[in-house]
Amino acid sequence: MQLQNSSKSNVTDTFSTVSYDLSNRRNDLELLRIVALFILIFYHTGMLYVSGWGFHYKSEYQSEMVANWMLLVNPWRMSLLWLISGVALRHALHKYGAWHSLQQRCVRLLLPLLFGVLVVVPPQLYIEMAGKAQLPSDLSYWDFYQAFWHLKDPLFAQYKSGILPHMDVNHLWYLRELWKFSLLLIVVHFFWKSLSLRFPLAIASVENRMKHVFAMSWQGAAYSGLLIAALVVLDIVHLDDRNNTGFLFLLAGYALASTSSFWQHVFENRKGYLIAAGVFYVLLLCVYNFLALVPERNAWPWVDPVSAIVYRSYGGFCIMAALGYARYFGEQFQQFSQRWSEAVLPVYVVHQSLILIAAYCLKPYTVGAWLEPILVITFTCVTSCLIYYVVARINILRVCFGLKWKLTKQLAVSGTLERNQREQFGQKLRKGLAYILLVPLALKLIL
Template sequence: MVSGDKEWGGMAGIGIIGGGRAAGRRIDLDWLRIGAFGLLILYHIGMLYVPWDFHVKSAHRLVALEPVMLATNPWRLSLLFLVSGAVTRLMAERMTASGLAAGRLRRLLPPLLFGIFVVVPPQSYLEAVERAGYAGSFAAFYHDHYLAFGLEFCGTGRCLILPTWNHLWFVAYVLAYSLLLAVPLAAAPGLLRRLEAAGTAACGGIGVLLWPALLLAAARLLLFPRFGETHALLDDGWAHAAYGEVYLFGFVLARSAPVWAALVRWRHLALALALAAYAAILVLQALREPGVPPGPDWLVLRHLAQGIDQWCAVAALLGYAHRYVRGDGPLRRYLTEAVFPWYILHQTAIILAAHALKPLGLPAVAEAGLVLLATLAACGLGFEAGRRIPPLRPLLGLAPRRGTAPGRPAVAAQASTCSTATTSGT
């Protein structure tokens, strides 16, 4: 069971050092996470219109949208995985290693399974309809194809591997990293302290930009050509090297005051390097001849630019947020709880809306606007229903209600499970 996407938790946190915080929370990380997921919705709507592969496509192609999409491609997911690692570290300090493992399974596995068997199937159904001309009902598709546990609709040039987790691959990876990286380190506090000391020594100054960027660039150069990015968990070598690295960075160094101080100090340089790397990506994209496979020199330069952009953009965002983000209030509390349910629901809402609107032949701007409005409405209604109906709360990644007055919806103990997603689709 693997993802059909080609690109896409924990406690929102106890206060660390500096940065925005309120009542012991890391407000800066909350807002980064909220912003990243908001960007994700726009990105997946954009996937309907660019030439890149996606589950369904609009009749319109907006080539001019590609540079905008490329601006976030290298770093969106890395930011979310890093924040996820950081907040998992904060959870680990309040429980045993076995408690952390049980908590991660309890909070991430139900929404993952709910997503695979309830939320994602309409995506695969409409992909079969649009790509393979499938004419059967959704019920027939679900019984005959979705639950086939194998390759389906291979006549279209690309098989659908069903069932699938599509955009929810991120949840599966966070769960895997929590169990394989965070839990063993939480069980060995001496090793964790040594790793934190070594990481602080390496990244407590300009190394906070240098070493992660070099490692990510090396991973792209050495592993991406071999593995690509599959989101299939077991054969995704480059993705694990890249996302596992930033998750581990967040987990090990979440409490390191020198590292956070370095991120603040070097935020301007990080931004400049990220912008320079993005400019290099655009130049390389413009130099590539359409229909001609890129040469090795082009590939090396592209991987280097993406590796630098992947880290420096994240470092800049962390530094600026830690330095300036202080605001807190009901909106932050509401969005912190809402962001994971919205993530679970958003891609299905986008695909359903895009498919329904396609026969109307609307202009691209009007169509995209309606897709956005339909997605916001579906996610908002889904979240509001989920937070009020106790059996739905764990299926949408929401914490159980605690001390809620009868008839009054809870803003649950903020324990959003998916501190970063994604998904992309490229």
């Protein structure tokens, strides 16, 4: 018993002295990104089976009860990813500066987006159109993919236009919006730094005041409450679309990246936030099943604001609990998170296509409402790991999936001149791809 108490005390002491300096690696958020990816796989699999929720393709085994499980993660899954991305952007700007961060974001976000739209997303379009009986029954995927490259092919006459005619981003919208919002923050960061060089005393005074305010211990609870309140207000005034919410949490992650009071607060109060999340989840189920799904009750004027308060408060509590427990487990799973954090982006790019392919191929076999989702999830996870295994070893694919050019082990220990030449070649290749392929896409997204 004494040993257990001593161990617990040591853990508490360790976390009380954790530095949130922008130069330190955030193992907690790397672990949380991996967990969030697994949640996303389960969530998008659930979209096949939840009745009444739109999706690219739906299974025959649909149920309204699945929505209760979907609501477990729906209110907070994307907001959490946006907050993590904001922290990552702040760290990148601190380490590399604005110009290098901009180049890095273009390659690591726009290139996977372009590759995904042209290679990964088309199977989703094929399955969606086939499921809606919008394709000839004898049309193979190869014939479909050839037609996909013809922008005016009549096969897609009824299909809505995306970033290009009949070419849309589907689940990769997150990469598109993350790039645009990151571009905005990088520009603001650049001008702020430029002002600090031109007016050093004035800017230093403002920054010192901001650091003093952010450092106050009571401010951690204030930031948490402010974020949750902002979510509620956006929902009540019907401005809670995914872009507004995403930018709010990206900005919050950027602003709070090195705010020790906030991170210490969510760590110390993680249990309280988890309990609050549990209570509000029960309230959310009650609101959804007994008010939102009943037309005569849903029309009552107070239902909408009450639903917004419950829905967004639950999501906010979950995010705070997730951040707190990620800090608690981050150091314990440090090697795991550092080993697999690189796989997050490639698996994110391919996972939804794999889900739809598995569900579409299983449909003729009618394996049952329980076995089918198990097989879909198993196929998606196993195939995603295999794809990452291949991508991680081929540099061209690494670049296409937003990963860094990787030196071979022999090259890493070889002469400095040869290593520098290979590094320069990798950098020129990435920059060449960025300028040739990504500039038109960037202009399309901005304009």
